[in-house]
Amino acid sequence: MSRAPWTIGGIGPDGVPRAAGPWWAERGLAGASARRWVPDALPDDLVPAETGPIAAAARSAASAVPYAVFAGIVLALLMFSAHFMTSALVARILVPVFGFLAVVAAARWLSAQHLDEPWLGRLMVLGVLAKEVASVLRYRTLVNSYGDVGDASVFDSFGRKYASFWLGHTSVVPQLANIRKSNFLRWFTGVVYYLFGADMIAGFIVFGLIAFVGSYLWYRATVEAVPFVDRRLYFLLIMFAPSVLRR
Numbered sequence: 001m002s003r004a005p006w007t008i009g010g011i012g013p014d015g016v017p018r019a020a021g022p023w024w025a026e027r028g029l030a031g032a033s034a035r036r037w038v039p040d041a042l043p044d045d046l047v048p049a050e051t052g053p054i055a056a057a058a059r060s061a062a063s064a065v066p067y068a069v070f071a072g073i074v075l076a077l078l079m080f081s082a083h084f085m086t087s088a089l090v091a092r093i094l095v096p097v098f099g100f101l102a103v104v105a106a107a108r109w110l111s112a113q114h115l116d117e118p119w120l121g122r123l124m125v126l127g128v129l130a131k132e133v134a135s136v137l138r139y140r141t142l143v144n145s146y147g148d149v150g151d152a153s154v155f156d157s158f159g160r161k162y163a164s165f166w167l168g169h170t171s172v173v174p175q176l177a178n179i180r181k182s183n184f185l186r187w188f189t190g191v192v193y194y195l196f197g198a199d200m201i202a203g204f205i206v207f208g209l210i211a212f213v214g215s216y217l218w219y220r221a222t223v224e225a226v227p228f229v230d231r232r233l234y235f236l237l238i239m240f241a242p243s244v245l246r247r
Contacts, residue, residue: 060121061112067105074098082197083167091197092205096132099209103128119232127239128212135208139201151182155189156200162190163198215239 078094081087107121114120142150158174165173176183192206193199219238223231 058112060108064105064108064112067101067108071098071101071105074101078196082193082195085197088197088199088202091199091202095196095202095205095209099128099132099205099212100125103212117231120235123232123235123239124216127215128209130240131208131212132205135204136201138208139204151185152200152204154182155185156203158186159189159193159203160198162187163193166190166194212239 074094075098078091078098081090081094103124107124110124111117111121139152142148142152161170161172161174164170174186176186179187189203192203196202196206215238219235222234223229
């Protein structure tokens with residue numbers, strides 16, 4: 001009987017025959033699936049309610065609330081400053097602070113959802129710090145190595161014009177034939193500047209935070225689809241390896 005190139009079958013690691021199917025379907029060790037790990041039930045006298053894994057997960061999720069509240073306050077101050085203050089320093093300080101607090105809150109909540117990834121929260125926090133530092137270094141590369149000449153400088157120019165128009169500071173708005181490809185980034189930079197302040201350094205950090213969210217979603221999609229992948233190693237590659245090495 002003929003099979004597609006991606007179809008496999010035969011005897012599994014546990015010696016149990018497996019039906020033929022795509023390589024990605026239920027192909028973990030001993031037929032492990034993408035279902036989340038659930039701790040084995042133990043007698044109540046062995047696992048006190050206040051110290052069991054479920055209780056610990058609940059405490060971890062609850063501890064995310066203060067960080068989420070602080071992140072919301074910082075975001076409100078940041079957006080207020082973008083509309084009523086002209087200092088770029090405010091955005092340069094508040095954008096990374098907001099990103100850090102938001103990720104700490106998300107990391108604590110996600111750690112409670114994925115008990116089989118005890119390292120997740122710590123690496124997420126380290127990942128967002130790495131993204132923010134790398135974003136500033138990328139800006140310095142543009143200024144010092146390229147003489148402020150690059151696509152980012154073009155996007156910055158358009159973004160400032162859009163933000164200035166939307167804030168009512170000018171009646172002139174840039175005209176774009178469409179908002180596809182590079183034109184989308186010209187327009188979207190204006191959205192970023194309108195919301196968070198017209199500053200290139202802050203803008204670099206915002207785009208770095210967006211990249212962080214995308215990296216995590218890419219990681220989560222992969223480990224759900226391919227359950228036998230080494231999760232920690234893959235997370236490290238996604239978050240910390242330069243993009244040129246991941247292609």
